Amino acid sequence: GAVSAAVAEPSEATMLDCPLRDAPWSVETPLMDVLLSPRASAIVNRHMGGVLEKLPPQFASAEAPSFSAILDLKALAGMAGLSPDVLAALDAELAKLELTDVERTARCKRYDDELPDLTLPAGTPRLLLFQKITGFLDEPSVAAATTTLYELADAHGWSLVETDRAGVMTPESLARFDAVIWNNTSGDVLTLSQRAAFRQYIEAGGGFVGIHGAGGDPVYFWDWYVDTLLGARFIGHSSDPQFQDAKIVVEQSSTRIAQDLAPGWTLHEEWYSFANSPRESGATVIATLDEGSYSLVGRGGQDLRMGDHPIVWTRCVGQGRSFYSAIGHRPQVYADERHRSLLKDGVLWAAGGACADTQ
Template identity: 55%
Template sequence: MKTFAGLVLAAAMVAGVAQPATARPVTDCPLRDAPFSVDSPLVDIMLSSAAKAVLEKAAPGRFSKLPPRFAGTTPPTFAAILSLREGGAMTGIKAEALPAIDAELQKLPVTAADKVARCARYDNDVPRFDLPKGKPRLLLFEKINGFRDGPSVDAARAALTAMAERKGWALVVTDKGGAFNPATLRQFDAVIWNNISGDVLTLSQRRAFQTWIEKGGAYVGMHGSAGDFIYFWDWYADRLLGARFIGHPMAPQFQDARVVVEAPDHPAARGLPREWTMNDEWYSFRTNPRTIGATVIATLDESSYKPVGMMNQNLRMGDDHPIAWTNCVGRGRMFYSAIGHRPETYSEPHHVALLEAAIDWAAISGKQACAARR
């Protein structure tokens, strides 16, 4: 009986996919065997000629007219963070048409070539790091399969690099999911996700990361790392982050808003004023992370900006609109800040102070904060 790895290589030859001699084929991507459906990432449908034919039949000519950034199959692409259910409106597909389209998609076999194509956006490349002893060690992760806003990613990296030099941290950068293995993760005090969008870790990489966190590791997430409309890893969205994104203002997209510090005594708020005003793209979430025990560091005053999204979507969360928070995850800890779309935010003094204090807490001073948890 052939293994899937063997089928991967065979299908790659049929599909014309080059396999580097030293590369280990990715065979455990999360949606490898999932049936086609209206909940599939759009990229997986666009990668299949049979699945695309179903869409063409349902909406003739519409998908071929989508901009490449929305329907492209090479990451980063919005197609990795959209499904027909979530993004059908932009193609003119009405909600009542989805059940019939779903039924047609579900009839399609998932071929070996489909599995190869689905797994191609993941990697097994294990980077090697030369890390000094005696310094806090931070891994800045930048693998992005969904939406990549280059200016914000670059500005965040520059700010963190300067911060590390100022604080004496050892900071290294990778865009390889292969870094998420037990041996590599053991080298670090914290992992920072720099505006990560799209599903980026294989099943084995997910397990390694979750185990590392729950046994005492630390996660720091920045802005876009919680900004996808759909997630295919419930633990990441619901337990690690503790909130799912629903949208941001579009009228206008970037607005001045008042940030209010809710936990001034928490180490992550060290040195911050009780409030400040800044300009950014402001996220709203379906639920409040307090419901799973998070400590909210800062909230937004919704009276200070207009929380109205695309097509007049109501983005109000009310008097308690979290924008930055921490939590224990097993014996590990997390910090997330939704601030950080505009490159200028990474030189805004209060935001920089928040990130610096939060990383210091996550990687160094907060190590015992969750150690007694099980």
């Protein structure tokens, strides 16, 4: 199914409880919210040398999906090479700006509370393919992953349905599923009540599968998602060149994920780096990258070396299971039998019920 780029209107006259609705203006405000406010934009332009007038098109749109949803002013200042003094002065002036209801409504417009009518086909496990995207929409990746997951579902008797509506995140709706697959999702997409429902679902024994972009935003506005559910913050991807061969090294683990793929394989892909190794916070690493096998140069010459470089891992979150794979940008990788096998194993593990760290 196609991913709808449309943003649903709130289903009631009341404003949605979107996470940053009432957040004071600051340098941590999403760029999209600044672009939606002429008053805030004027202040930013004054302090940052008219930066908003010079944004490339993919950053300049205030309509989701857009890069402006996954950057804040602090990140923008870093990209523009502005001094901390400029940032501090900007922050101080923004803080004096009183939020209006018009601005609150605009901030919440990219969220939705539309409960989709989903009919689950017969089969197990029961899987929800979730693909609401307000940040970077990479349609070829999303489509290739979707096709592959439906093919795996057909081949293995899974029950799989998809939606791009965050209104699916209610306790009753989530209870129907063994795992939720976030397919190349990007941008902050859940309201506060949806976040609470999803977190509760995971901690009570639900499963999470994150594919590639689901862990690849430069800025996150939900700490639990990135620090606990994923356990690693994206810092950049290979850019010199973007797509290159790298050696994936499969580790022995009691999860049994990808064990038949050991010792590993070489894949042509875009490669993520993270600020920290998820191993440090207790993740079970399924596969790492051999950093000697590719060029770890990011945008603007960024050094992407991690040393220990996990690329696929699992973790227990409460009673729930979290599986994340950073592989999945190039549509072609979904035709790779080893990658498909990895995804199959990861989905089945995530849907396996209550989690123990020995699993």
